[in-house]
Each structure stands twice: as C-alpha cells, then as structure tokens.
Amino acid sequence: MINPQVRVRFAPSPTGYLHVGGLRTALYNFLFARKNNGKFVLRIEDTDRNRFVEGAVENLIAALKWAGLQYDEGPDISGPYGPYMQSQRLEIYHKYAQELISQGKAYYCFCTPERLEALREEQQRMKLPQAKYDKHCLHLSPKEIEENLNRNISKVIRLNVEPNKKIEFDDVIREHVEFDSNNVDDQVLIKSDGYPTYHLANVVDDHLMQITHVIRGEEWLSSTPKHVLLYDAFGWERPVFAHLPLLLNPDRSKLSKRQGDVAVEDYRDKGYLKEALINFVALLGWNAGDDKEFYYIDELIEKFSLERVNKAGAVFDLQKLNWLNAEHLRKKTDDEILEMLKKEIENSEYKSANLSDEKLLLIIQAMKERVTFVRDFIYSCKYFFEAPTDYEQKAIEKNWKEDTSLHLLRLKDEFEKLTNPSKEDYEQVLTQVAEELNVGKGKLIHPLRLAVSGQSTGPGMFDLLYILGKDEVIKRIKTAIEKIKALIK
RNA sequence: GGCGCGUUCGUCUAGUGGCUUAGGACGCCGCCCUCUCAAGGCGGAGAUCACGGGUUCGAAUCCCGUACGCGCUACCA
Numbered sequence: 044m045i046n047p048q049v050r051v052r053f054a055p056s057p058t059g060y061l062h063v064g065g066l067r068t069a070l071y072n073f074l075f076a077r078k079n080n081g082k083f084v085l086r087i088e089d090t091d092r093n094r095f096v097e098g099a100v101e102n103l104i105a106a107l108k109w110a111g112l113q114y115d116e117g118p119d120i121s122g123p124y125g126p127y128m129q130s131q132r133l134e135i136y137h138k139y140a141q142e143l144i145s146q147g148k149a150y151y152c153f154c155t156p157e158r159l160e161a162l163r164e165e166q167q168r169m170k171l172p173q174a175k176y177d178k179h180c181l182h183l184s185p186k187e188i189e190e191n192l193n194r195n196i197s198k199v200i201r202l203n204v205e206p207n208k209k210i211e212f213d214d215v216i217r218e219h220v221e222f223d224s225n226n227v228d229d230q231v232l233i234k235s236d237g238y239p240t241y242h243l244a245n246v247v248d249d250h251l252m253q254i255t256h257v258i259r260g261e262e263w264l265s266s267t268p269k270h271v272l273l274y275d276a277f278g279w280e281r282p283v284f285a286h287l288p289l290l291l292n293p294d295r296s297k298l299s300k301r302q303g304d305v306a307v308e309d310y311r312d313k314g315y316l317k318e319a320l321i322n323f324v325a326l327l328g329w330n331a332g333d334d335k336e337f338y339y340i341d342e343l344i345e346k347f348s349l350e351r352v353n354k355a356g357a358v359f360d361l362q363k364l365n366w367l368n369a370e371h372l373r374k375k376t377d378d379e380i381l382e383m384l385k386k387e388i389e390n391s392e393y394k395s396a397n398l399s400d401e402k403l404l405l406i407i408q409a410m411k412e413r414v415t416f417v418r419d420f421i422y423s424c425k426y427f428f429e430a431p432t433d434y435e436q437k438a439i440e441k442n443w444k445e446d447t448s449l450h451l452l453r454l455k456d457e458f459e460k461l462t463n464p465s466k467e468d469y470e471q472v473l474t475q476v477a478e479e480l481n482v483g484k485g486k487l488i489h490p491l492r493l494a495v496s497g498q499s500t501g502p503g504m505f506d507l508l509y510i511l512g513k514d515e516v517i518k519r520i521k522t523a524i525e526k527i528k529a530l531i532k
Numbered sequence: 533g534g535c536g537c538g539u540u541c542g543u544c545u546a547g548u549g550g551c552u553u554a555g556g557a558c559g560c561c562g563c564c565c566u567c568u569c570a571a572g573g574c575g576g577a578g579a580u581c582a583c584g585g586g587u588u589c590g591a592a593u594c595c596c597g598u599a600c601g602c603g604c605u606a607c608c609a
Contacts, residue, residue, distance in 0.1 A: 056609045091608055156607080172534040173605065199607055217537070226535050226605090234607040241609050265536055265604035288538080288602095295601065323544095326557095330545060334556045353545080356602065360543045363558045373571085412571040438568095473567095488567040500569035 045280050046253045049081025053107075053114070054245060054259070056088040057099030060306035061106035063359065064260060064290040064298055067324045071287060072258050073112045074325070074340075074347040081255070085117030086248060087128045090238045100128075106307040110317050111340060124252040129244050136239040139247050139277070140200045140232055148276040149232055152180040152201045153191050176201065176229045200233040202242075202272065210268040215256075215285040215349045222268040230269050242266060246273040249282055258285045258349070261356075262297075285349045288328045289356040298359055310364075314387075314416035319368040327357040337370055369415040380407050383417045391421055393428040402427075405510045409502035424501060427510060430519055431497025434527055438499035442489040443531065448524050450480060450487055451494060455520045464513055466505040473504075494523035 053069040055061070061069075076083035085107065087100055100118060107114070116122030126132060143149035154162075159176070166174045181203060183191070191198065208224040232243040239247075249257060264286045274281045292302040304310060310320055322338050331346040338346075372380070381403055388394065398406075406427050410420050421428065457472045458464070464472075473491075477484045488504050495516055501507060508516050 054609090058609085088609060094608065152607095159607085167533090170533075174534095175605095197607095201607095220536075222535075228605080231607050236607075238607090240607070245609090260603095261537070262603055262609090268536095286537085291602080293543085297602070326544065328544090332546070334546080336544090336557055355538055357545090358543055360558070363544065366558055369571095410570090413569065483567095485567055492568065498569090502569085504567055 045255050045282060049076060049079040049256065050084065050252065050254050051076050051081060051256050051258055052084040052086050052249070052252065052254050053112075054086045054088050054248075055103060056091065056094070056241075057096060057103055058094070059096040059099045059102060060308055061103050062298075062305050063307055063310070063320075063324060064305075066106070066110060066112075066307050066320070067290065067327060068258065068260055068287060069107060069112050070110075070321060070325060070343075071329070071347070071349075071352070073114075074344050075256065075258060075349060076115075077344040078347050082115040082122075083112075084122070084124075084252060084254070085114040085120075085127060086252070087118055087130075088241060088244065089128060089130045090241065090244055092236060092238060102308070106311075109311055110307065110321060129239070129248065132244075132248070133237065133239070135251070136233065136243055136247055137237075140239070140243065143202070143232070143276055144200065146276070148203050149200050150181050150203055151183075151188055151192070152176070152199050152229075152231075153183075153196050154180060155197075173226060173228075178203075178229060181229075197235045199231045199235050201229040202232055202269065202276075204229050204269075204272060210271055212267060212271050212281065212284060214264075214267075215283060216288075216352050216354060217264065217286055220264070220267070224268070224272075227268050227272070242269045243273065246270050246277075246279075250274070250277070250279045254282050256283045256285060256349075258287065261286045261289050285352070288353055290327060291356045291358045293358055293360075295356070295358065297356075303359075303361075314418050315364065315368050316371050319364065319371040322371065323364045323367050327359065328353045337367070365415050372414065372417065373411055377404055377407050377411075380411070380417065380420070384420050387418050387421060391418075393421060396428045398428070402510065405506075409506045409510060413502070424496075426496040426498065426501075430515070430522065431495075434493055434497045434523065434530070435499050438489070438493045439527060439530065442493060442499070443527055444486075444490075447490045448528065450476075450482070451490060451520050451524060453480065454487060454491065455517055458513060458517055458520075461513060464509070466509045469505045469508045491520070494527075495519045 051072045053065075053072050055065050055069075073083050075081070085104070087103075089095070089100070104117070104119060114120065116124065116127060118127045140149060144151070162177060163174045180201070204224055204227045206225050210222045210224055210227065211219065213219055230242055231240050233239055248254075267284060267286075271281060290298040292298055294302070298305055304313070307320070311317070318339065321340055321343070325338060325343050326336065329347070329352045332351060381400060384403060384407065388396070388398075406420060406424065410424055414420055414423060454473065454476050457476055458469070461468055461472065473484060473487055477487055489499070492501065492504055492507065493499060495511060496507065511519070
C-alpha cells in the first residue's frame with residue numbers, strides 16, 4: 044500500500060473551461076476521497092506551452108468550486124506535496140529523467156522533426172503495423188552524445204522500451220489488461236523545450252504526491268502501459284488504476300463541442316442547478332444498484348464505489364438532466380428560490396418591475412410545480428410582470444364566445460365591490476356570478492384567464508387573480524374586452 | 533492499418549448461471565384528479581439482452597469467434 048490514507052487527484056490540462064466529462068471525473072475522484080476519508084488533490088497539467096490559455100486555470104477552479112467539488116490541496120490551497128502546477132515542477136522532472144538515463148532506461152534523442160517525419164512516412168509505405176521510433180539515438184556512442192550535448196543541439200529524452208515483454212496491469216473497472224511492449228513506442232519523456240510530457244509528469248507527480256488511486260478517463264487506458272513501465276523503472280509501487288467510460292454525443296461519438304454544450308459554465312449559464320448537474324453526471328456510468336435516481340451529494344458520497352462504475356460509454360441526455368433540474372428546483376425552499384429569482388430578475392428586462400418579496404413568493408408558490416429553471420418563474424409567466432399585450436389565438440377561438448364580454452363585464456363589476464379580496468373572495472364571487480348567469484364555472488374561468496394573462500395555461504385561477512391584485516385584474520379585464528373584440532372583428 | 537476497451541428498451545441503467553413472461557428511471561402515449569397547464573396517481577407501447585458457435589439439465593450472465601462502435605496510435609493532454 045502506497046499510503047494508508049486514500050489520496051486521489053483530478054489532473055486537468057487548462058484548456059479554458061471545465062468539460063462536463065472532466066466534471067464527472069473530478070466528481071468521482073471527489074466522491075471516492077470523501078467516502079474513504081481521503082484527500083482530493085487538484086493538479087494542473089500545464090506542460091504544453093503551445094496550448095497556454097490565459098485565465099484557464101482560474102476558470103477551471105471557478106467551475107469546480109461552483110459545482111461544490113472542493114479539493115484539499117491545489118494551486119491555490121497549499122499542501123505538503125506542492126507546487127500543484129506542473130510548470131512549476133520542471134527541475135523535479137529533469138532529476139528523475141536523469142535517473143532513468145543513468146540506468147539506461149531512458150536516452151537522449153537528437154533526431155530532427157524532419158527525420159522523424161521521414162521515418163514515419165517510410166514505415167507507412169512499408170505498411171508496418173505501427174509507426175514507432177527506431178531507437179536510432181539509443182545506439183549513439185557516449186562520445187557522440189557528449190558532443191551533441193556540448194553543441195547544444197535540440198534534444199529530447201525518450202523512454203527505452205524493452206521489446207518482447209508482456210506489460211500487464213489491473214484496473215478496478217476493466218479488471219486485467221495486457222499489452223505487448225512491441226506495441227509501445229519509445230515515448231518522449233522530456234520535450235526539446237525542457238517541459239515533460241504528460242506521461243513522465245503524471246507518473247512522477249502521482250508518486251511524489253502519494254496518490255493511491257488514479258481515477259481518469261478511458262482515453263488514458265492505451266497509454267497506461269507507458270506509465271506502468273515508468274513505475275517499474277523507478278522501482279515505485281503502482282497506484283490502483285480506474286479508467287472511467289467516456290461521455291458520448293447522441294450519435295455515440297466522444298462528447299464534443301460540435302454537438303452541443305460541453306462546458307460546465309455553459310450549463311451554469313443556462314440556469315442548471317449545480318445539484319442537478321452533479322446528480323445527473325454521477326449517474327452517467329455509475330449507480331448504487333438500487334432504483335434511486337434523485338441524489339444530493341452527501342448521499343452520493345455515502346453510496347459511491349468504483350466497483351459499481353460501468354464499462355460502457357454513456358450518452359449525455361438533456362431530457363433527463365432537465366427532469367432532474369426540475370426535481371431539484373422543486374425541493375428547494377421558497378426562500379432559496381426567491382434569492383435565485385431576484386438575481387435572475389436583475390439580469391432580465393423586468394429589472395425595474397419592482398415586485399415585492401411577498402409577491403415574488405406568491406409567484407414562486409403558484410409556479411413551482413410548473414417550471415424547470417429559475418428563469419421560468421419569469422418567462423413562462425410574464426403576465427405577473429407586465430400586462431399581456433396579446434392573447435393566444437387558439438384560446439380566443441375556443442373560449443371567447445358571443446356573450447363572453449358581457450359575462451366578464453359582470454364579473455368585473457362584482458370584483459369592483461370587493462375590498463381587499465382574498466383568493467376565497469374571488470372564488471365566491473365567480474361561483475355566484477356563474478350561478479346567476481346559469482353557466483358552468485369553466486365558462487367564466489377560461490376567458491377570464493385569457494383576459495388577465497393572455498394565455499390559456501397557468502396556475503390556479505384564483506391564485507392568479509389574488510397575485511395580480513384587484514385593481515390590475517379589473518384593468519386587464521377591461522383592456523382584454525376591447526382588444527379581443529378588435530381581434531375578432 | 534495496429535493495439536486496447538466496449539456492446540441489455542430511443543436514452544441512463546438493474547441484472548454476477550435457475551427468483552426474469554428481462555426490473556426501474558427519463559422521454560412518448562392513455563386514464564384518473566381537475567378551471568387550464570403542471571405536479572401527483574394508475575396503466576400502456578418500447579429490449580428475439582449486437583450476431584454466431586460452444587460449456588451446462590439450465591446463459592443476458594461463463595468460453596471462443598465475428599460484426600459494429602469508441603479510444604489510443606504526437607516533442608497534446
């Protein structure tokens with residue numbers, strides 16, 4: 044055992060945003076760490092200088108924090124194994140690369156990109172099963188190497204892969220996996236710019252940081268033999284590997300930008316709750332073995348295990364995410380929703396609508412069962428924020444009859460007599476008017492709804508009237524009669 | 533092409549040799565509730581468990597092969 048305490052890491056490269064697949068990887072690491080009273084480390088794999096993106100690390104950290112995946116050690120949270128940015132650990136990688144060279148397990152390579160390119164083409168022409176480096180520089184004499192080094196020729200350090208060896212390792216999810224070393228290239232360990240490649244850096248860091256379990260995406264499975272070779276070359280104990288299935292597009296290709304949103308930030312901006320996103324993504328490739336689908340993160344921590352992670356990739360299905368979002372939203376208290384709604388209103392066209400908290404709370408209660416997103420409290424019931432400007436054509440045709448105007452006028456007159464009416468008062472009046480007019484209540488309710496909201500659907504009629512308030516209701520009935528009359532003509 | 537991994541309703545999945553006429557969830561359809569829409573309740577359609585061989589009294593479950601999909605095959609991670 045590397046360490047009696049579980050230590051896991053999420054090791055993204057800073058591409059500019061957090062991919063939802065990365066979110067799931069981070070989540071599983073987080074859940075595993077919390078479940079086992081271990082530590083969750085964030086390590087930034089920024090060893091590719093060509094792909095440097097300004098502000099990427101900050102975005103990544105912000106997205107992780109938004110999702111609630113707090114790490115114990117990371118670039119901005121110091122720990123005993125820092126620094127946690129690989130670009131700040133260059134000397135360390137060089138030291139270990141030298142150690143490998145001195146043991147003959149790695150070697151300098153001075154080949155030019157042109158020679159490499161030519162080699163590749165040659166191998167392709169010969170229809171070799173696989174393009175591989177030909178170990179040309181492995182056979183340089185010590186003197187030649189010395190000279191090249193002194194002349195400052197561009198160089199890399201390569202792993203010296205012994206041919207004809209079976210490389211095997213165990214994976215919690217895939218069980219036993221085997222590779223033939225003849226299929227493993229002499230991977231570059233240190234690039235000509237002095238930066239390490241992923242393969243060297245991740246092995247060195249995982250060892251130095253005492254990582255016990257490497258939980259990462261399946262795209263890494265094929266390079267794991269290189270990592271295993273490195274652990275063995277250094278004489279280090281291997282961590283437990285767990286390669287997660289990929290997240291897929293609806294057409295089952297790897298989840299990509301081209302087919303929809305992939306950034307956690309996109310979902311956050313669209314109004315998804317972090318609880319829903321976490322819940323959803325947790326279930327993409329894992330389940331507790333029961334029928335439960337609705338989870339808060341604490342329950343996920345309690346139930347999570349790597350053994351129950353699936354092998355096959357999972358399609359990211361927005362419909363189910365939407366359902367979970369609605370479920371989580373409904374479970375929130377009215378006050379919690381109020382705070383979110385007020386922020387949403389601040390960013391909407393109704394910024395200056397000035398509805399009181401009391402009124403907003405009433406809207407929340409009336410609409411809670413009818414929304415998927417917080418912003419639906421505005422956009423699926425705009426009539427609470429402004430008088431309707433037009434009226435659903437279909438509803439007019441269906442519910443606006445010859446005598447409707449008269450009925451509504453009558454209703455309006457009765458409403459006018461009320462002082463400070465309650466929901467019940469409205470209902471009582473309407474029932475009474477319906478009786479006197481000798482019509483069903485529906486005959487009044489449907490056109491009334493249309494008149495005050497412009498729509499044919501919405502919360503209970505009397506809730507609607509009560510929230511709008513007597514004056515507004517009367518005003519809207521009057522305008523509706525006028526406008527709809529004109530529309531029918 | 534090579535190597536690796538995978539394959540149960542449209543989608544996420546349960547299932548680890550007999551409990552399975554393959555269960556649940558989302559979505560879809562219908563009914564109930566009802567002033568509408570939701571929510572909720574009830575019900576329905578939907579999977580010859582990729583295909584073909586074995587092993588076994590018995591296989592979605594074990595083995596082999598094939599097909600298909602995906603990943604890797606960089607001085608990217």
